Amino acid sequence: MHTIRLKDDYIKLGQALKAAGVVESGVDAKFAVQDGLVKVNGQTETQRGKKLVSGDKVEYDGETIVIE
Known part of the structure; x- marks a missing residue:
C-alpha cells in the first residue's frame, strides 16, 4: 500500500x-x-484529471494508494 500526503x-x-x-x-x-x-473508492474512473482528496483510495494493478 502506498500513502500520499x-x-x-x-x-x-x-x-x-x-x-x-x-x-x-x-x-x-x-x-x-x-x-x-x-478504481477510485471502488468505482472505475476514466478521468485522469479527477481530483483526489484526503480519504480517497485508488486501486490499480493490485496496488492500493491512500490519499491523506
Missing part, C-alpha cells in the same frame, strides 16, 4: 499514480485510466 487541497489522479510509483510516466497513467483499469 497532500500538500494542497487535492491531487489529480494521474499525478497520484506517478507519485506512488505504480506507473512510470504520465502517458502510462493516461492509458491506464482511459482503459478503465483504475
Whole structure:
C-alpha cells in the first residue's frame, strides 16, 4: 500500500499514480485510466484529471494508494 500526503487541497489522479510509483510516466497513467483499469473508492474512473482528496483510495494493478 502506498500513502500520499497532500500538500494542497487535492491531487489529480494521474499525478497520484506517478507519485506512488505504480506507473512510470504520465502517458502510462493516461492509458491506464482511459482503459478503465483504475478504481477510485471502488468505482472505475476514466478521468485522469479527477481530483483526489484526503480519504480517497485508488486501486490499480493490485496496488492500493491512500490519499491523506
